[in-house]
Amino acid sequence: MAAKKLNMRKRYELLTRGLGWDPTYQPKEKVFSNETYEGIKITDWSKWEDPFRLTADAYWKYQAEKDKKLYAVMDSFAQNNAHLNVTDASYINALKLFIQGVTPLEYQAHRGYARLARQFSGEGAQIACQMQSIDELRHAQTQIHTLSHYNKHFNGMHDPFHMHDRVWYLSVPKSYFDDAKSAGPFEFITSVSFAFEYVLTNLLFVPFMSGAAYNGDMATVTFGFSAQSDESRHMTLGLEIIKFMVEQHEDNLPIVQGWIDKHFWRAYRVLGLVSMMQDYMLPESPMSWKEAWDIYFVENAGALFNDLSRYGLRMPKYHEQATLEAEHLSHQVWGIFYNYIHAAAFNVGLPTEKKMDWLSEKYPNTFDQYYRPRIDMWRDMEKDGKRFFNMGLPQLCQVCQIPMGFTEVAKDDPMQIAYRMSEYKGEKFHTCSDGCKDIFDHEPEKYVNAWLPVHQIFQGNCGGAEIPDILKWYHFKPEDGGDYKGSADEKHWKEMRGEAATEATTDSTEEPVKATA
């Protein structure tokens, strides 16, 4: 008979205890030089316990199996030309935004957790961060690999990492991660593992991937859920680190609460892009942003913070405002993109009548009153051949970097655009909300250095003074942006499906427009 296997607790202990050592060539605070400067006091790392007691052998075994399953789906997807089975090619625009805006964040997270694995001195936390670092790299790779199939047939996906570092709307997710990565290790992990992953990431992956399934995109469903299966472990790490910090020393509590307030608001602003993807970019939406917010934020975060109140933690500041905005957010963000789609690497279009009715039903307090009239007006303008494009450059929020398009919903004045202003060293800085203003005022010396795309264009740092120069500098191709109707993607989609194009067809032997790296 084989020797009795060690139990899970024992296996985990052996992996995470006693493998570290006290350095002798250099003082400990020099070896782990990032651990103290944020003011977080850790007295005993041995109190750290990961609730998912995954050992290295189990980790590799399960991750290998996840990848095997995913690659099998990707192969059959490509073999069967399954991109032809999605509900409509306009759906692909959500994937473009995903690979431009989200996939590079996975890579940034990979780098961030690698730093944490090096800088935390507790072995349990080191191992959790190492695993997460590898997970995040896997996510970036599997997303690129899966979407490479779409890249053969559709525009806008050919150079996401280059775009991520330059493009005006991608500076929104990028600057959030840059903010977290340029902070200390405890703030980074509070931001990404807790505020983003535990509190908000369900809003990105669960309804969006379910939406992919609803729209016939099994490849995206599979990579999304494959990534999300790691996310459960990451969320648990986020919860654990919060509890650990506040249990270690009472001085940690106000620092941690401040970070939760800040990064909740930062991450919430980034998710404005997701609200638009969910409500406007999926031809068929299984769930509205507002419904997802109610389930995954109001109910779930409510329960979470009830649990955390025993440690003295409370709900993040301005969460009530975010909940009030849930009925406005997607309409306002989509409106911004409708204005500027000529400078984007994906397409939008006015919602169909069916979609308008769905929006009325899902947003009974806001859509017909505030947003339907604007869409009707834009539709009339299009009919008259006066499609409205905003040719000026927008003022950006100094913190979240989103064009100033959000309104005073919390002040019961939803038609008034919100502007906030701070002064620092004699200069004026503008923010879009009380949440962003608070963040600026707390660390102005950080945010005055923000790389704001509009300012950079005006300073001449973005390839030229004219829009085509700037788009070239972004590596956009002329066919990447604009309205979906009449786009190169729509034309190519109809050709692939053997349907007649909406407008007078050009020579059908013409090469389909392909975006290749």
Added chain:
Amino acid sequence: MSENKVFMIFQDTADARPFIDAFEQENPEANLDYQPGLVRIDAMGELGITQEVVSEIAGRDVDLQELHLTLISLSGNIEEDDEYFKITRH
């Protein structure tokens, strides 16, 4: 029992089936919500499964950590060992 919900979300696949069925069987109060591609299981205060029941449903000896393969998301405090997996609110 806590007034606050816990939840587990699994992929709606054959591999997840023994886990989903075990949650349903071992937590009579749980709600199951089927959405495209996924199943969300929620309950007030606590949800749990045992290795014995999962193995019986699967017809083989299941390691509970296999749930990592098909788990999409969860919310609550985790307690786990070789014989059980539990998620709770305080």
